[in-house]
Amino acid sequence: MFVGDGSRALERAGEEVLECRWCDLWRSGTRAVFGSEAPNAELMLVGEAPSEADLRTGEPFSGPSGELLDEWIEALGLxxxxxxxxxxxxxxxxxEEKGREKNRPPRASESKACRVWLDIELEQVAPRLILALGGSAGKSLIGKDFRITQHRGVALPGPSGVPVVATFHPAYLLRLRSPExxxxxxxxxxxxxxxxxxxARR
Ligand code: SF4
Incomplete structure (x- = not known):
């Protein structure tokens, strides 16, 4: 899977993150899921956190929200x-809710602690453009005042000046009903x- 520029550093980070203890989320006893796939991609897509399905596959955006995201990626011609x-x-x-584990958004302290891994990805992949999926990604990449309803749909300066466009997370759309x-x-x-x-701009 890992070929091209930065691939060794990303591969190493993908192994080291499995041992990370920089916030309490490792205590869940579940595995860490690092990014994939193209180490020299022009476009990076950043979501919130691994889903239950991702824990099984070890890949980000597995399961239903990943299937919807695949459609969006295809619509981009990618x-x-x-x-x-x-x-x-x-x-x-x-x-835990009614005996079942449910996703929750990461706390600001957790996002901050985990930023070191995202920074490695940003540095090694060096994308031209970032698509932030949902509020947690927008806050992490654009700033703590980011609001998805106010700031989606425009290119804003992100890490190292790389433009960030924010949109909704696919998992959010999967929870909606008509007309929303x-x-x-x-x-x-x-x-x-x-x-x-x-x-398309060069
Ligand atoms: S900082 Fe990130 S990788 Fe490390 S324990 Fe927390 S969530 Fe896991």
Missing amino acids: SRERVWLTNVVKHRPAV LEAAQQAVQADLGLVRDLL
Whole structure:
């Protein structure tokens, strides 16, 4: 899987993150999930945290939200093999509710602790453009005042000046029903159009 520029450093980070203890999320006893796939991708997509399905596969964006994200990537004229997919935190934050573990957003302290891994990915992949998926990614990449409803759909300066476009997280759309779903789908299509335009610029 790991070929091209920066691939060794990313491969090493992907092994070392499995032993990370920099925040309490490792105590869940579940594995860390590092980014993948193209180490020299022009576009990096950053989500919130690994899902339950990701813990089984060891790959980010497995399961239903990954399937929807694949459609979005395809709409950009790309494929998983041509982008770098990752999350703000590499261990899954969860809460127990009625005897079941549910995803929860990472705390600011957890995002901050895990930033070192995201920074390695940003440095090694060196994308031209970042697509932030959801509020946690927007806050991590754009700033703590980021609000998805206010700041999605425009290119804002991100880490090292790399432009960041924010849109909704695919898992959010999977929870919506009509008419909110259609409105969110339209917003995502507009955001993907902007990403496509920005990538087409040289
Ligand atoms: S979430 Fe990130 S910082 Fe926290 S233990 Fe896992 S890899 Fe380390």
